Amino acid sequence: MNYFIFCVVFIFGLTIGSFINCLIYRLYIGKSFLRGRSFCPKCKHGLAWHDNIPLLSFFMLNGRCRYCRRAISMQYPAVELITAILFTAIFVLEVERCGGIAMDLMLFNCSFAQLLKLLRNWVFTFFLIIIFVYDLRYYLILDKVTVPAMMVALVFNLTLADDMTVSIFWLLAAGSVAGGFFLIQFLVSKGKWIGGGDIYLGFLMGFMLGWPQILIALFVSYIVGSVVGIGLILSKRKTIKSEVPFGTFLSVGTFVTLMRGDWIIEKYLNLL
Numbered sequence: 001m002n003y004f005i006f007c008v009v010f011i012f013g014l015t016i017g018s019f020i021n022c023l024i025y026r027l028y029i030g031k032s033f034l035r036g037r038s039f040c041p042k043c044k045h046g047l048a049w050h051d052n053i054p055l056l057s058f059f060m061l062n063g064r065c066r067y068c069r070r071a072i073s074m075q076y077p078a079v080e081l082i083t084a085i086l087f088t089a090i091f092v093l094e095v096e097r098c099g100g101i102a103m104d105l106m107l108f109n110c111s112f113a114q115l116l117k118l119l120r121n122w123v124f125t126f127f128l129i130i131i132f133v134y135d136l137r138y139y140l141i142l143d144k145v146t147v148p149a150m151m152v153a154l155v156f157n158l159t160l161a162d163d164m165t166v167s168i169f170w171l172l173a174a175g176s177v178a179g180g181f182f183l184i185q186f187l188v189s190k191g192k193w194i195g196g197g198d199i200y201l202g203f204l205m206g207f208m209l210g211w212p213q214i215l216i217a218l219f220v221s222y223i224v225g226s227v228v229g230i231g232l233i234l235s236k237r238k239t240i241k242s243e244v245p246f247g248t249f250l251s252v253g254t255f256v257t258l259m260r261g262d263w264i265i266e267k268y269l270n271l272l
C-alpha cells in the first residue's frame with residue numbers, strides 16, 4: 001500500500017474541512033465566502049497563515065485565539081478531522097472497487113466513470129457535512145445550501161446514468177417521495193414537527209440516492225434519530241419536547257446509504 005497517496009488525500013480532506021468551517025460561519029453571518037481574509041470570530045483580528053493550518057493550529061494554540069486568548073470552538077478541529085476521515089474512507093472504498101494490488105496502481109486501474117463516482121461522493125459528502133453541522137448548531141437547513149446541492153446531485157447522477165431518461169424518472173420519483181413525505185408532515189402539524197428546510201432536504205436526498213435507496217436513507221435516519229433522542233432524554237440532556245435537529249440525522253442516513261446502501265439492500269433481500 002502506498003501511504004503517500006493516503007496522506008495526500010487525508011490532508012486534502014483536512015483542507016476541505018477547514019473550508020466547510022469557514023463556509024458555515026460566513027453563511028451564518030451572511031458574508032460572502034469568496035472575499036476577505038480569515039479572522040477570529042470573537043475579536044475579529046485577522047489570522048496569519050500559521051494560525052489557520054487545519055487541526056495543527058488548534059493544538060499549537062492550545063485551543064485559544066492568539067490575539068484575544070478566548071477559546072476556539074471545538075467545531076473547528078472536529079469538522080476538519082471528520083471531513084478528513086470521511087474523505088479518506090470514500091477514497092479507499094471507491095478505489096478498492098477498481099481492483100488491483102497497490103493503492104497507487106489501483107488509481108490508474110479506475111475508469112473515468114469510477115473516478116467521477118469518487119468525485120461525486122466527495123462532493124455529496126461536502127454538502128452533507130455542511131447540513132449536518134449547520135442544523136446541529138443553528139437548528140436550520142438553509143435553502144442556500146440544499147438548492148444548489150440538488151442541481152449538483154442531478155448533474156452528477158445523470159452524467160453517471162446508463163440510461164438518462166429512465167434515471168431522471170427514478171431520481172425525481174425518489175425526491176418526490178421523500179420531499180412529499182415531509183411536506184405532508186409539515187402540513188398536518190402546521191410546521192410544528194418539521195421545518196420547511198426538511199422538505200427541500202427530502203428532495204435533495206432523493207436526487208442524491210435515487211430509488212429504492214431513498215427508503216433505506218429514511219429508515220436509517222429515523223433509527224439513528226430515535227437512538228440518539230432516547231439517549232439524550234434518558235441522560236436528561238433533552239426532554240421529549242426539545243427541538244430536534246432533524247437535518248443532522250437525515251444527513252447521517254444519506255451518507256450511510258451513499259456508502260453502503262447497496263450492501264444494506266442485498267442483506268435485506270437475503271433475509272426475505
Ligand SMILES: [Zn+2]
Pocket residue numbers: 040041042043044045065066067068069070
Ligand atoms: Zn480572537
